Amino acid sequence: MQNSTYAIETKDLAIFYGAFQAVGNVNLEIEHHKITAIIGPSGCGKSTVLRAFNRMNELIPSVSTKGVVLFNGHNIYERDVDPVEVRRHVGMVFQKPNPFPKSIYENIAWGARINGYTGNMDELVESALRGAALWDEVHDKLDQSGTSLSGGQQQRLCIARAIAVKPDIILMDEPCSALDPIATLRIEELMYDLAREYTIIIVTHNMQQAARVSDYTAFFSLSEDGKRTGQLMEYGDTKTIFTNPGRKITEDYITGRFG
Amino acid sequence: MSQAPSKFADASLQVNRRHVSGKLWLTIFQVATLIGVVALTVLLLTILNDSFGYVAVENKVDPDSLAVNGIPLDAQDKETLMQTLRANISAGLYARFERDQPFAERDAANVYALIQEFVISPRILESWTLYDSLFIREQISETLERDFPNAELQFRNWLSWNFVRAQQSSYPEIAGVRTAILGSLWTIGIAIAFSLPVGVGAAVYLQEYAQDNQINRIIQTNINNLAGVPSIIYGMLGLAIFVRAFGLFTSGIAFGAVDPATANGRTILSAGLTLGLLVLPLIIINAQEAIKAVPNSLREASFGLGATRWETIWAHVLPNALPGILTGSILAVSRAIGETAPLIVIGASTFIQVDPSGPFSKFTTLPIQIFQWTTRPQGAYHHLAAAASLVLLVMLLTLNATAILLRNRSRRSY
Numbered sequence: 211m212q213n214s215t216y217a218i219e220t221k222d223l224a225i226f227y228g229a230f231q232a233v234g235n236v237n238l239e240i241e242h243h244k245i246t247a248i249i250g251p252s253g254c255g256k257s258t259v260l261r262a263f264n265r266m267n268e269l270i271p272s273v274s275t276k277g278v279v280l281f282n283g284h285n286i287y288e289r290d291v292d293p294v295e296v297r298r299h300v301g302m303v304f305q306k307p308n309p310f311p312k313s314i315y316e317n318i319a320w321g322a323r324i325n326g327y328t329g330n331m332d333e334l335v336e337s338a339l340r341g342a343a344l345w346d347e348v349h350d351k352l353d354q355s356g357t358s359l360s361g362g363q364q365q366r367l368c369i370a371r372a373i374a375v376k377p378d379i380i381l382m383d384e385p386c387s388a389l390d391p392i393a394t395l396r397i398e399e400l401m402y403d404l405a406r407e408y409t410i411i412i413v414t415h416n417m418q419q420a421a422r423v424s425d426y427t428a429f430f431s432l433s434e435d436g437k438r439t440g441q442l443m444e445y446g447d448t449k450t451i452f453t454n455p456g457r458k459i460t461e462d463y464i465t466g467r468f469g
Numbered sequence: 470m471s472q473a474p475s476k477f478a479d480a481s482l483q484v485n486r487r488h489v490s491g492k493l494w495l496t497i498f499q500v501a502t503l504i505g506v507v508a509l510t511v512l513l514l515t516i517l518n519d520s521f522g523y524v525a526v527e528n529k530v531d532p533d534s535l536a537v538n539g540i541p542l543d544a545q546d547k548e549t550l551m552q553t554l555r556a557n558i559s560a561g562l563y564a565r566f567e568r569d570q571p572f573a574e575r576d577a578a579n580v581y582a583l584i585q586e587f588v589i590s591p592r593i594l595e596s597w598t599l600y601d602s603l604f605i606r607e608q609i610s611e612t613l614e615r616d617f618p619n620a621e622l623q624f625r626n627w628l629s630w631n632f633v634r635a636q637q638s639s640y641p642e643i644a645g646v647r648t649a650i651l652g653s654l655w656t657i658g659i660a661i662a663f664s665l666p667v668g669v670g671a672a673v674y675l676q677e678y679a680q681d682n683q684i685n686r687i688i689q690t691n692i693n694n695l696a697g698v699p700s701i702i703y704g705m706l707g708l709a710i711f712v713r714a715f716g717l718f719t720s721g722i723a724f725g726a727v728d729p730a731t732a733n734g735r736t737i738l739s740a741g742l743t744l745g746l747l748v749l750p751l752i753i754i755n756a757q758e759a760i761k762a763v764p765n766s767l768r769e770a771s772f773g774l775g776a777t778r779w780e781t782i783w784a785h786v787l788p789n790a791l792p793g794i795l796t797g798s799i800l801a802v803s804r805a806i807g808e809t810a811p812l813i814v815i816g817a818s819t820f821i822q823v824d825p826s827g828p829f830s831k832f833t834t835l836p837i838q839i840f841q842w843t844t845r846p847q848g849a850y851h852h853l854a855a856a857a858s859l860v861l862l863v864m865l866l867t868l869n870a871t872a873i874l875l876r877n878r879s880r881r882s883y
Contacts, residue, residue: 269772271681298775308766310785320784321774368770375774 214283217242217379217409218263223277225258225267232258233440236277238428240379245401245410247424247448249417251463254430255440256413257305260381263411264300265293282378298325301377305384307364309356309371314339314348317356317367318374325375334374342370343400362393369400373408380404382412386419398423417464420448427451429460516862519855520627522602525613525620526642529590530557542584547577554580557588586643593642593849594620627856636822637838641849646857648824652737652817652832653806653864655825659741660748660805665798667745668752672794675753676760677782696750704811707743712815721829735816738828743811748801755797759790792879799872803865809836835861 216239223236233255240246248256258267265286267273278285286296310317318335327334335352339345344366348359356367365385372380382401386394401410401423414420420427428445432438444451444460455461462468535542535557537549545553551572555563566572566583585591594617597609602624613622635645671692679685711719716734719742721727763786771781787794818833819841825832833841835857842854 264773266769266772269769294775294777297773302769302773304766304769304773306766308764308770310767310770311789321776324774324776324780324784371770371774 214280216240216280217282218411219278219280220262221278221280223259223262223275223279225255225262226274226276227270228272231437231439233262233430234433236442238442238445240409240411241426242409243405243407244425245405245412245423246426246428247420248411248413248428248430249415249420249463250430250440250443251432251468252415253438253440254432256430257383258440259430260383260411260413261302263379263381264297264302266297266302268293298375299377300379300381301372301375302381302383303365303368303372303385306388307361307368309359309364309367311355311357313353314356314359314367315352318371321371321375327375338370338374339367341373341404342366343396343403344370360393362389362396365389365393365397366400369397369404373404377408379409379411382410384413384415387415394419417452417466421452424448429455429463431459431463516855516858518599519852520859521599522625522627522852523597523606523609524593524623524625524849525595525617526591526623527594527617527620529592530588532589535584535588543581545577547575547580550577550580550584554584554588557584562587586638586640591642592640593625596625596849596852625852627852628859632853632856633860636824637820637833638822639820641847641853644853646835646838646860648821649833649835649838649857650860650864651824653834653836653861655737655828655830655832656740656744656812656834657802657806659738659828660744661798661802663742663745664749664752664801668749668798669756669794671749671753672756672760673782673787676757677778677786692750692753696754699810700747700808701810701814703743703747704814706746707739707811707815711739711742719829721827724829726827727829732829735818735831736829737825737832740812740815740817740832740834741828743815744805744808747808747811748798748805751801751804752798755801756790756794759793759797760786762793763789792876795879796872796876799868799875803868806865806868807836807861809834809840812837813840835864 218238218240220236220238223238224234225232236259238259248260250256261267262275262279263281263286265275267275275287277287279287281296281300284291286293310320312320315335318338319331322331322334336345336349339348344363347363348354348367356364359367365388369380369385386397389397398419401412404410405425412420412424425448426446427448429443429451430440431443433441444455444457446456450456451460452464455464532542535553537545537553540549542550542553570579572580595612601609609622613620631643632645633650634647635643636648637646638644675685675689675692679688712734717723719734719736719739720732721736721738722729722732767785767789768781771785772778776784812834817837818831819837821831821833823831839854839857839861842850842857845851
């Protein structure tokens with residue numbers, strides 16, 4: 211589905227919680243099959259922007275979105291676009307591992323089934339679990355509850371669940387913040403592998419993580435006009451952002467002077 | 470710690486005073502618990518006290534005299550029993566029994582019961598509580614000899630199997646609660662069938678679909694208030710709507726199920742729907758709480774996979790809310806089982822000997838039966854009321870135990 215230059219492109223994206231503007235003026239181009247990290251201090255709207263990419267913000271009644279988010283060239287906020295279809299193509303992994311309280315097998319099979327998958331389910335489950343580097347640990351206990359796994363395993367199960375519906379993009383909202391360093395490392399390794407097939411956008415608090423895994427980095431921060439609106443301060447390839455940032459505020463943040 | 474430094478003797482902390490106030494509250498809480506426990510114990514003891522005890526029984530005919538060829542009454546076969554019955558009652562009464570149900574179709578136990586009731590016809594002249602039976606036995610014997618010289622002293626278990634099985638009777642000796650138990654089960658069954666789907670449906674709508682606007686907030690407030698409306702008012706509502714306005718349907722006339730000349734809307738269906746209405750707000754609120762308790766992360770996970778709202782509700786929200794919904798509903802229903810006032814308003818029968826056969830039957834229920842028995846002046850009925858209370862308690866405990874079992878079996882971890 212690479213029929214456009216960018217996997218996701220936003221034009222003047224602005225998001226409001228009621229009357230409060232949380233994010234404004236976001237113009238981003240996300241490259242296909244790359245890992246793009248979104249970093250920034252707490253409360254600057256990183257997660258809000260990420261959730262705008264699969265229209266998850268709409269689950270919160272007060273949120274309204276303005277501007278354009280192009281997914282493979284189509285504006286997903288067009289009136290005739292069903293968010294259900296958007297989310298089927300733009301998968302998501304959440305901050306806290308949230309497997310369904312069902313069997314490991316069913317965790318993966320359910321999403322595929324509702325999306326009309328009619329092929330061999332056993333094969334799909336195995337390939338999704340292999341894709342999430344979890345197969346070796348769980349292949350003999352697929353009927354156990356997904357919630358019986360460790361935190362890191364649960365998060366990989368959530369990744370397996372996401373890739374089982376074969377999305378084009380996987381959004382990751384601080385996927386490692388609830389995990390220990392070893393589990394974090396495994397997820398990061400997994401992201402490298404996944405990037406061959408999927409476009410990955412990850413929100414992270416952890417600047418080392420962004421530096422380690424991402425190809426591109428978007429730095430968000432609050433506007434300096436006192437309105438506390440999150441804005442895209444700088445966007446570019448990760449190496450440049452971390453070694454030679456273009457703006458002082460970026461440099462201050464990545465060197466740990468604020469945030 | 471005698472050499473402990475003065476560091477631990479800081480008077481400004483006022484540790485002792487703070488502990489004293491803590492202990493005072495602890496005592497208050499313990500007393501509160503104690504009052505509750507004592508009240509419950511007294512309640513149970515009172516019921517048990519009335520459910521067992523001595524009775525002075527006088528038989529119209531001595532059962533021993535009914536032995537045929539040396540075979541005592543309770544060992545006779547059906548033919549012999551029929552002869553005994555025919556010999557001891559009027560021909561007219563015998564013919565009436567034949568009309569009610571031909572003797573060819575009756576079994577030996579049935580004939581035996583007829584002999585018990587109409588031939589031997591034991592009458593309870595006086596009854597005593599369990600406490601009296603245990604501790605003033607001599608006085609009881611004296612009273613018996615003085616006042617009822619022909620009577621026999623028997624220890625009676627009012628809560629016998631016969632009591633559960635027998636129908637209502639104007640003789641306390643043989644009266645039972647079968648009709649009332651069946652009536653209770655029928656009304657509660659209809660109440661559940663009506664209120665559970667409607668209640669859960671409303672809860673799903675309010676919790677998962679309804680937007681947070683003025684109208685929905687008013688609806689929510691109203692539901693919360695309805696849960697506190699006294700049950701008698703639901704009785705008035707049921708009388709006006711189900712019995713009167715929709716009498717054509719609740720009586721069964723519209724369905725051709727009953728004789729239009731005698732039928733009216735005071736049926737099990739009206740009672741069940743009224744009780745259903747009564748517990749509906751409770752079920753909605755409980756179901757809403759259960760749905761609210763399903764973590765949002767599950768909904769997000771489901772939506773994130775491209776599920777529709779209904780798929781999310783059906784596959785994740787409802788299964789995870791189910792234990793809570795069931796527990797809440799059963800607790801609500803067990804409130805309905807004990808309801809008396811609305812059913813009296815609706816017009817439950819206080820004396821009825823015919824088992825309910827369907828939603829259009831006349832009915833009585835356990836609480837109404839208890840109420841009716843306690844208002845009788847004769848002491849024997851109070852024992853019946855106590856025994857019926859125990860039956861009702863057992864029904865309630867069974868329901869609550871089911872609720873706990875269901876909750877424990879389907880409890881999930883997130």
